[in-house]
Amino acid sequence: MATATVVEADPSTTEGCAAMSDAQNIGWNESQLRKYSFQTKPIPRLSHTDPRAEMLINNEEPVVLTDTNLVYPALKWDIQYLQENIGNGDFSVYTAENHKFLYYDEKKMANVENFMPKSRRMEMKFPEFVDKMHETEEAEGEERVYLQQTLNDTVGRKIVVDFLGFNWNWINKQQAKRNWGQLTSNLLLIGMEGNVTPAHYDEQQNFFAQIKGHKRCILFHPDQFECLYPYPVHHPCDRQSQVDFDNPDYERFPNFRNLVGYETVVGPGDVLYIPMYWWHHIESLLDGGETITVNFWYKGALTPKRIEYPLRAHQKVAIMRNIEKMLGEALGDPREVGPLLNLMRRGRYDQGSS
Secondary structure (H helix, E strand, O other): OOOOOOOOOOOOOEEOOOOOOOOOOOOOOHHHOOOOOOEEEEOOEEOOOOHHHHHHHHOOOOEEEOOOOOOHHHHHOOHHHHHHHOOOOOEEEEEEOOOEOOOOOHHHHHHOOOOOOOEEEEEEOHHHHHHHHHHHHHHOOOOEEEEEEEOOOOOOHHHHHHHHOOOHHHHHHHHHHOOOOOEEEEEEEEEOOOOEEEEEOOOOEEEEEEEEOOEEEEEEOHHHHHHHOEOOOOOOOOOEEOOOOOOOOOOOOHHHHHOEEEEEEEOOOOEEEEOOOOEEEEEEOOOOOOEEEEEEEEOOOOOOOOOOOOOOHHHHHHHHHHHHHHHHHHHOOHHHHHHHHHHHHOOOOOOOOO
């Protein structure tokens, strides 16, 4: 069970979807949310000046900030504006046959025999992406497209001016006061209604800023690791859950029955803080149209010279990952890691053994 001390916006808990406040329920309704078997609680929605918001970020717990103006100049962005101003560079576009974008590391594909990616990446110009998106909408099938591109110097002048007008003063203060590492990337994300990025975790913290449309964000504390069954470190889908949320296999993944999450729906102008190692499952709403988001990824603070014990959940996850990596390198074949760990555990650390 989750141990986070999230400040509750609503103390109730529901099966399958969070009890959202009326103030949040603007521009969407619960019929646009997929139904799941696990319990969730709402993520607090607070002003960035509210002391409770500061407390949550300090405690590395999620919060929706409603008035940072972080991406205010980008709130005018829509497909037409971007098409006219974003430039003639190449953009990374993903396609998926079943609306789920399970990303994979191409460098690790050789580690898994007969690995078949669930999504496919290609490079195209922005107008080509727009045409592809419209074709997919008209087909009314399960295929979806998704643009994920770093905002860099290839974009047009107006986009650069908008980008420079972001509230960098506020976000730089967040970085400085918590001693976070450098800003590693700003990702522009454009998707269609019904797009799903299945549950995964990252080793950086993220400010998830919504520009157009609404997205449902379901987060899970790092201590839910054993309920979400991530792929092995050497797998191309490392850091992602093996469980199909729509049709969970409880025989293979029995702990999934105990899963508890936190959720919210973010709309234009909202900024969701996602702490390091928190799982995040992101969905565009059903019948919700196109969505546009910008992510701000920051490296974690330097490891303190004095480690405090007992270790926190995210530190345990980091240790597990490092052990897997070291064993894979030492054994010369990452496929030997699982059998070796099982051999070490079997009969020695089973419940009830002395």
